[in-house]
Amino acid sequence: MLGSNACADRIARQPLQSRGDDANRTTTVQTLTVALGERSYPIHIGPGLLGQAALITPHLAQPRVVIVTNTTVGPLYLDRLRGVLEAAGVQTLPIVLPDGEQYKNWETLNRIFDTLLEHRAERKTTLIALGGGVIGDLTGFAAATYQRGVPFIQVPTTLLAQVDSSVGGKTGINHPLGKNMIGAFWQPRVVLADTDTLNTLPDRELSAGLAEVIKYGLIRDLPFLEWLEANIERLLARDAQALTYAIYQSCRNKAEVVAADERERGQRALLNLGHTFGHAIEAGMGYGNWLHGEAVAAGTLLAADLSRRMGLISADDVVRIADLFRRAKLPTHAPALGVETYLAHMGVDKKVEGGRLRFVLLRRLGEAFVTAEVPEALLQAMLSEGTTGLVRS
Numbered sequence: 001m002l003g004s005n006a007c008a009d010r011i012a013r014q015p016l017q018s019r020g021d022d023a024n025r026t027t028t029v030q031t032l033t034v035a036l037g038e039r040s041y042p043i044h045i046g047p048g049l050l051g052q053a054a055l056i057t058p059h060l061a062q063p064r065v066v067i068v069t070n071t072t073v074g075p076l077y078l079d080r081l082r083g084v085l086e087a088a089g090v091q092t093l094p095i096v097l098p099d100g101e102q103y104k105n106w107e108t109l110n111r112i113f114d115t116l117l118e119h120r121a122e123r124k125t126t127l128i129a130l131g132g133g134v135i136g137d138l139t140g141f142a143a144a145t146y147q148r149g150v151p152f153i154q155v156p157t158t159l160l161a162q163v164d165s166s167v168g169g170k171t172g173i174n175h176p177l178g179k180n181m182i183g184a185f186w187q188p189r190v191v192l193a194d195t196d197t198l199n200t201l202p203d204r205e206l207s208a209g210l211a212e213v214i215k216y217g218l219i220r221d222l223p224f225l226e227w228l229e230a231n232i233e234r235l236l237a238r239d240a241q242a243l244t245y246a247i248y249q250s251c252r253n254k255a256e257v258v259a260a261d262e263r264e265r266g267q268r269a270l271l272n273l274g275h276t277f278g279h280a281i282e283a284g285m286g287y288g289n290w291l292h293g294e295a296v297a298a299g300t301l302l303a304a305d306l307s308r309r310m311g312l313i314s315a316d317d318v319v320r321i322a323d324l325f326r327r328a329k330l331p332t333h334a335p336a337l338g339v340e341t342y343l344a345h346m347g348v349d350k351k352v353e354g355g356r357l358r359f360v361l362l363r364r365l366g367e368a369f370v371t372a373e374v375p376e377a378l379l380q381a382m383l384s385e386g387t388t389g390l391v392r393s
């Protein structure tokens with residue numbers, strides 16, 4: 001599936017030599033393109049990118065940016081980014097938001113709008129998201145809606161954001177009745193994934209990002225899955241070369257899917273493997289108790305177990321997936337929330353169509369598909385048995 005994707009030839013791999021701030025260090029930056037016609041944009045991956053204003057300035061419509069970050073990431077990286085931009089003649093205004101998924105809501109969004117209006121941000125003012133997926137989703141949605149749309153740039157600082165949320169243009173906020181239910185498609189002008197920022201990321205957050213990395217292998221890239229099985233400990237040890245490779249392969253997979261199906265009319269739904277169950281776990285356990293990536297890992301195991309019960313993959317395949325999650329220090333079984341709780345939360349899902357739930361299942365390792373044809377009894381049995389440790393490795 002990977003090699004035959006018609007979009008593959010539109011993804012340019014352009015290794016380039018560049019220099020980080022440290023003059024003694026020469027680094028290799030990997031660049032690929034999300035091919036969306038006139039809205040195409042580059043993703044740069046590698047160390048030292050925060051120190052390179054030249055990767056940002058060509059994408060600005062005016063020398064003025066608003067940098068949105070949070071109280072955790074701001075103290076670590078805001079001064080550095082502001083410093084290089086100001087030195088390049090760009091006026092910067094920071095907005096520092098509270099940290100946490102619970103702040104991905106209307107109130108926080110309004111704080112961004114208040115500041116933009118108070119400082120008379122214009123249509124050509126670019127918003128820069130400096131942080132993880134929460135900051136990226138909030139800032140992207142603010143950019144999509146402020147004055148009916150202003151440019152924005154993603155500077156993701158978590159592994160999850162570097163491999164998933166910063167790419168593809170899904171932006172939005174949570175509603176008390178459902179996660180990510182309010183939002184817009186709005187593509188960034190450029191994505192800068194500075195792998196150096198991962199050095200300050202807590203171990204648990206690094207593992208959560210690996211859940212989304214493993215997802216790409218499971219849904220469409222068996223060679224990458226096999227590479228992950230051989231290299232997962234290098235990623236946990238933050239081996240820079242391994243991380244850059246994994247981020248590049250993840251973004252390449254995502255870029256191919258997004259280029260083929262930007263608005264999720266078809267194959268983009270495959271990127272949600274484990275997410276319907278995962279969102280139910282996040283909501284059912286109380287937002288913030290399970291990280292998004294942890295819930296996705298557990299949800300992926302439920303999807304795998306359901307695929308096994310449908311006669312698609314083997315029990316050995318499920319154990320193989322669970323083993324990779326275990327090695328990545330991710331959950332190897334889903335919480336026993338009860339069938340009713342799962343079903344109630346899963347009913348509020350963007351993949352529900354005509355009142356019917358649609359599932360992303362595995363036909364085999366490296367190939368996923370979407371179906372609504374899951375017998376109710378089988379789903380219920382899986383939700384009561386598969387969440388009690390049957391897939392525990």
Ligand code: NAD
Pocket residue numbers: 070072073076099100101104131132133134135137157158159160161164165166167168169170171180197198199200201202205208292293
């Ligand atoms: P997050 O944004 O909450 O970041 C996790 C934690 O790490 C936060 O406390 C953050 O402040 C901190 N942090 C970020 N960078 C750091 C760094 N370099 N060093 C130290 N700490 C750092 O969570 P996340 O996992 O990045 O993103 C999850 C969010 O992304 C969810 O809201 C999810 O819905 C969304 N998401 C969106 C998409 C999409 O396509 N738009 C895809 C996947 C997930």
Ligand code: GLY
Pocket residue numbers: 164165167168170268271272
């Ligand atoms: N994270 C799923 C998507 O971008 O479609």
